[in-house]
Amino acid sequence: HAKQRGRARFELFEPPMRKLADQRFRLESELRVAIERGEFEPFFQPIVALPTTHHAGFEALVRWRHPQRGLVSPAEFIPAAEDTGLIEWIGMQVMQSTMRQVAAWRAEGLWREGWYVSVNVSGVQLRDVRIADKFAALLRQYELTPTDIRVEVTESSVIENKDVAFGLLPEIKAHGFLLCMDDFGTGYSSLSYLSELPFDVLKIDRSFIHEISRRSELLVLVRTVLGLSRELGMMVVAEGIETEDQQTILGDLDCGYGQGYRFAKPMPAQDATRWLQEALPRQIAA
Ligand code: C2E
Ligand code: MG
Ligand code: MG
Numbered sequence: 001h002a003k004q005r006g007r008a009r010f011e012l013f014e015p016p017m018r019k020l021a022d023q024r025f026r027l028e029s030e031l032r033v034a035i036e037r038g039e040f041e042p043f044f045q046p047i048v049a050l051p052t053t054h055h056a057g058f059e060a061l062v063r064w065r066h067p068q069r070g071l072v073s074p075a076e077f078i079p080a081a082e083d084t085g086l087i088e089w090i091g092m093q094v095m096q097s098t099m100r101q102v103a104a105w106r107a108e109g110l111w112r113e114g115w116y117v118s119v120n121v122s123g124v125q126l127r128d129v130r131i132a133d134k135f136a137a138l139l140r141q142y143e144l145t146p147t148d149i150r151v152e153v154t155e156s157s158v159i160e161n162k163d164v165a166f167g168l169l170p171e172i173k174a175h176g177f178l179l180c181m182d183d184f185g186t187g188y189s190s191l192s193y194l195s196e197l198p199f200d201v202l203k204i205d206r207s208f209i210h211e212i213s214r215r216s217e218l219l220v221l222v223r224t225v226l227g228l229s230r231e232l233g234m235m236v237v238a239e240g241i242e243t244e245d246q247q248t249i250l251g252d253l254d255c256g257y258g259q260g261y262r263f264a265k266p267m268p269a270q271d272a273t274r275w276l277q278e279a280l281p282r283q284i285a286a
Pocket of ligand 2: 120
């Protein structure tokens with residue numbers, strides 16, 4: 001009978017589905033505990049000026065310091081955190097820890113004005129109409145300048161939350177934070193958003209950089225994006241620079257800034273402090 005067969009088939013698929021749901025549920029409750037314990041911390045990856053490779057800023061990249069599993073990378077928990085809305089709390093922890101760290105660096109005399117940390121903000125966080133005020137309140141708490149912190153959002157997260165994002169991004173900017181469009185080129189790439197939204201920085205996704213020395217069409221694309229940004233008065237960061245070749249090509253193209261393993265991997269605060277200790281004298285001499 002059709003009904004019975006249908007049912008048998010359903011049961012065949014039930015256990016794995018169930019297992020997945022169980023895993024998600026366990027991850028969600030683990031995330032809640034981790035938020036309460038404050039187990040999320042930013043790592044810092046340098047962004048350098050090209051062609052000098054002088055330090056320009058950091059990107060804050062969240063890591064979950066799990067008591068048993070060790071360091072967990074964002075790919076393993078951000079999607080679940082976004083689905084459950086828990087990203088709001090994690091995002092605020094990352095923003096707060098980042099600001100606390102910048103205040104500490106400044107107090108230690110390791111901060112040069114103009115340097116910044118760029119913080120990733122999920123599209124889910126852009127549904128909170130008070131987000132701009134919350135960031136501004138933290139800024140006051142740590143007595144920072146808004147240019148110390150930049151806000152990174154992906155092209156797709158803006159488009160998926162269009163109604164709110166179109167109101168909130170100008171509000172965030174009105175507080176003085178610069179806005180970065182992350183992973184440019186991977187999303188809908190609707191060029192019209194570039195001119196409609198007040199972005200200051202464009203981050204070219206690493207998929208364009210990865211094979212730039214071997215595929216001439218990528219070179220053409222990147223050169224075109226750089227020309228466009230210049231016209232729009234935007235700064236550009238090339239993501240995922242790994243080789244000397246890539247660094248040279250982007251420097252020759254007049255790409256203002258670069259980020260990638262070629263310069264440094266994301267590192268814990270202690271190592272980032274050491275990085276700044278070395279960056280500071282090098283740039284004062286220059
Ligand atoms: P993203 O914002 O585009 O960050 C860049 C990612 O590329 C980071 O991965 C970084 O470690 C990696 N990367 C940097 N240089 C290189 C390179 O030369 N080669 C290669 N292969 N990779 C490189 P990570 O830290 O695993 O983060 C992955 C993504 O997770 C981020 O992509 C961002 O979308 C998200 N994410 C990270 N931290 C946060 C956060 O605090 N909040 C939110 N909402 N999302 C975050
Ligand atoms: Mg980013
Ligand atoms: Mg990116």
